[in-house]
Amino acid sequence: MCGIVGYTGSREAAGILVAGLRRLEYRGYDSSGLATVDAGRLHIRKRAGRVRELENLIHRQPAQGSCGISHTRWATHGPASDTNAHPHLGGRLGTAGLALVHNGVIENHASLRRELEAEGFVFASETDSEVIAHLIARALEKTGDLFTAVQLVLPMLEGTYGLGVVSQAHPGLVVGARMGSPLVVGVGEGEHLLASDAAAVAPHTRQVVYLEDGEIVQLTPGKIEIAHRERGPVAPRIDRIDWHPDLAELGHHAHYMIKEIREQPMTLVDACRGRLSRRDATACLGGLNLSPRTLRKIRRIVLVGCGTSAHAALVGEYLIERIAHLPVEVEYASEFRYRNAPLDERTLVFVLSQSGETADALGALREANRRGHPTLAIVNTVGSTIAREARGGVYLHAGQEVGVASTKAFAAQVAVLALLALYLGRLRHLSFSDGLDIVDALESAPGLIEEALKVEPIVKSAAEQIATARTVLYLGRDLLHPVALEGALKLTEISYIPAHGYPTAEMKHGPIALVDRDSPCVFLAPRCSLYSKTLASIEEVRARGGHVITVGTEGDRVLPGLSNTFLPIPDAPEILLPLLAVIPLQLLAYHTALKLGRDIDKPRNLAKSVTVE
Numbered sequence: 001m002c003g004i005v006g007y008t009g010s011r012e013a014a015g016i017l018v019a020g021l022r023r024l025e026y027r028g029y030d031s032s033g034l035a036t037v038d039a040g041r042l043h044i045r046k047r048a049g050r051v052r053e054l055e056n057l058i059h060r061q062p063a064q065g066s067c068g069i070s071h072t073r074w075a076t077h078g079p080a081s082d083t084n085a086h087p088h089l090g091g092r093l094g095t096a097g098l099a100l101v102h103n104g105v106i107e108n109h110a111s112l113r114r115e116l117e118a119e120g121f122v123f124a125s126e127t128d129s130e131v132i133a134h135l136i137a138r139a140l141e142k143t144g145d146l147f148t149a150v151q152l153v154l155p156m157l158e159g160t161y162g163l164g165v166v167s168q169a170h171p172g173l174v175v176g177a178r179m180g181s182p183l184v185v186g187v188g189e190g191e192h193l194l195a196s197d198a199a200a201v202a203p204h205t206r207q208v209v210y211l212e213d214g215e216i217v218q219l220t221p222g223k224i225e226i227a228h229r230e231r232g233p234v235a236p237r238i239d240r241i242d243w244h245p246d247l248a249e250l251g252h253h254a255h256y257m258i259k260e261i262r263e264q265p266m267t268l269v270d271a272c273r274g275r276l277s278r279r280d281a282t283a284c285l286g287g288l289n290l291s292p293r294t295l296r297k298i299r300r301i302v303l304v305g306c307g308t309s310a311h312a313a314l315v316g317e318y319l320i321e322r323i324a325h326l327p328v329e330v331e332y333a334s335e336f337r338y339r340n341a342p343l344d345e346r347t348l349v350f351v352l353s354q355s356g357e358t359a360d361a362l363g364a365l366r367e368a369n370r371r372g373h374p375t376l377a378i379v380n381t382v383g384s385t386i387a388r389e390a391r392g393g394v395y396l397h398a399g400q401e402v403g404v405a406s407t408k409a410f411a412a413q414v415a416v417l418a419l420l421a422l423y424l425g426r427l428r429h430l431s432f433s434d435g436l437d438i439v440d441a442l443e444s445a446p447g448l449i450e451e452a453l454k455v456e457p458i459v460k461s462a463a464e465q466i467a468t469a470r471t472v473l474y475l476g477r478d479l480l481h482p483v484a485l486e487g488a489l490k491l492t493e494i495s496y497i498p499a500h501g502y503p504t505a506e507m508k509h510g511p512i513a514l515v516d517r518d519s520p521c522v523f524l525a526p527r528c529s530l531y532s533k534t535l536a537s538i539e540e541v542r543a544r545g546g547h548v549i550t551v552g553t554e555g556d557r558v559l560p561g562l563s564n565t566f567l568p569i570p571d572a573p574e575i576l577l578p579l580l581a582v583i584p585l586q587l588l589a590y591h592t593a594l595k596l597g598r599d600i601d602k603p604r605n606l607a608k609s610v611t612v613e
C-alpha cells in the first residue's frame with residue numbers, strides 16, 4: 001500500500017513530487033524518497049520516517065530537475081530505513097543510472113536476486129523491489145531504450161506491481177507499469193504526472209488515464225504512450241475526475257478522523273441524494289445495471305469485504321434479510337477468494353470497498369468474475385480498480401476519506417445497503433407504506449446523526465477510563481452486533497488497546513472471563529426489541545465488579561444507574577441504530593487515542609489502502 005508520484009514537464013519536479021506524496025501519505029508512511037533527473041544526472045533523496053523528513057532533507061540538499069519519481073512506503077520486505085526507502089537504484093556497482101519506485105510484492109524476488117548477484121549486481125537494500133531496478137538496468141544494457149527494457153523485464157516478475165522508473169540517460173522520460181497495484185496518469189498542459197491515486201494529480205489536472213493491469217506507459221512532457229504486455233499499443237482513455245480541493249483539506253479540525261466523523265450527517269445526504277423515491281416508496285440504484293426482472297430472480301446475496309467494509313456488510317445482512325427477506329451471507333474477501341464458495345446463477349455478489357483498491361477485495365471480485373458470476377461493487381473511490389472491474393454497482397459519494405480509520409465510509413456503506421434492501425424489498429413483498437417508512441427513516445438520518453454527535457463531551461470523560469484499560473469488550477445484539485465489532489476495531493487500530501467485539505449474549509460463553517476493573521465493557525443498549533435481554537447481560541458484568549459503559553437512548557431512566565458512563569443517542573427507527581450507535585464508539589476511539597498521544601490519522605503498521613495480499 002505504498003504511494004507513487006511521478007512528474008515530467010517544465011516545472012521543477014521535487015516540490016510537485018513531495019506535495020503529491022503528502023496527499024498519498026495515508027497509503028503508507030514509514031519512509032519516503034524521490035529521484036530527479038537533471039542534466040544527465042540522477043539526484044536521489046530518501047529518508048525513513050514521514051514525508052516531512054524527506055521534505056527537510058530536500059530543503060538542506062535540493063534535488064534539481066523537471067522529471068522525477070517519488071514514493072512513500074508501507075514496508076513489506078525489510079524494515080523502514082533510509083536504505084530500504086524507495087527509489088532503488090538499478091545498475092552494476094558504480095554505474096547505477098536508473099531509479100525505480102514500486103508498490104506491490106514480487107513473490108519470486110529471492111530467485112531473481114540470486115541470479116543477479118551471480119552476475120555481479122550488488123544489492124543495497126533488503127527489499128523485493130530492488131530486484132526490479134537491477135533487472136531493468138540489465139535489460140537497458142542490451143536495449144538502450146528504457147520503455148523496451150521495462151517491457152522485457154515485466155514477464156519475469158511474479159506478483160504485483162505499480163512501477164515508476166527514470167534514467168539519467170533518458171532525460172524527461174518517466175516509465176510506469178501496472179499489475180495489481182493502481183496507477184493513474186495525470187494529463188496536463190505540457191506535462192504529465194503518474195500516481196497511485198488521483199488525489200495526487202488532481203491539483204494539477206482533472207484529466208486522467210487509469211492504467212489497466214498489464215499496461216506500460218511512457219511519459220514525456222508532451223507525449224503519453226501506452227502499450228499492453230500482450231495486446232500492444234493502447235489508445236489513452238481520458239477520464240475526468242471530480243475533485244474539490246477544500247473538501248480534501250483538514251480545515252479547522254485537529255485530525256482527518258474527527259473531521260470525517262463530523263462529516264457523517266452530510267455523508268448520509270450525499271449517499272442518498274437522488275436515490276430515494278417517495279412516489280414509489282423505493283430506492284433508485286441505476287448503477288446496478290440489472291433489470292428488476294433479473295433482480296427478482298435472485299435468491300441469495302453474498303457481501304464481501306475487509307475490515308470496516310466487512311462490518312458494514314454485516315449490517316447489510318441484517319437489513320436486507322429483514323427488509324427484503326433475502327438470505328445474505330457475509331464473507332471476508334481474503335477467505336472468499338480461496339474457499340471456492342458455492343455460487344449459482346441466482347446468487348448476487350457485492351464487493352464492498354472504500355478505496356476500491358484493496359487487494360483481497362479485488363481478488364474476490366476477480367474470482368467471482370472468473371467463475372462467470374456478474375459481480376457488483378459498493379465503493380467510494382470513483383475510477384478505482386474495483387469500480388472499473390465490477391459489472392456495476394453503487395458509489396458511496398462520501399468524498400475522500402483520508403483518516404486510516406474508516407468512519408464516514410462505514411456510514412455511507414450502511415446507507416447504501418439500506419437503500420439496496422429497500423429497493424430489493426419493494427421488488428418483492430414490501431408494501432408501499434412500509435417502504436415509505438424506510439424512506440422517511442433514511443431522510444431523517446442526517447439530523448439524527450447530528451444529534452448523536454453531541455455526545456462528544458461525555459465521550460471525552462469515558463475516554464479517560466478506557467485509556468488505561470488492559471482490554472475492552474464491545475457488546476451488541478442483532479443490528480448492533482456488527483457495530484460492536486466496528487467499535488472494537490476502531491479502538492484497536494488507533495489506540496493500540498486490544499478490544500474485542502461480540503454478540504452480547506456470547507459474552508457468557510467465554511469473554512466474560514476478561515471482566516474485571518481494568519477491562520471495561522461497552523454495551524450497545526438503545527431501546528429496541530432486545531433491550532431487556534441486554535440489561536440482563538449488563539447486570540452479569542456488574543455482578544463481577546466490571547466497569548460498564550453503555551450507549552443507550554436519550555432519556556433512558558434505567559441505563560444511567562447501571563453504567564459508569566452513559567452515552568446517549570437519539571431515539572430512532574431500529575434500522576437507523578447502526579448509524580447512530582457507531583458515533584459514540586468512533587468518538588471514544590478518537591479521544592482515547594488522543595489522550596494516549598497516538599498518531600491518529602496514520603496509526604502504526606497500518607495503511608489506508610491495503611493493496612497487498
Ligand code: AGP
Binds near residue numbers: 355357607608
Ligand atoms: C478500517 O478502519 C481499516 N482501516 C481497514 O479495516 C479497512 O476497512 C479495510 O482495509 C478495507 O478497506 P477498503 O474498504 O478500502 O477495502
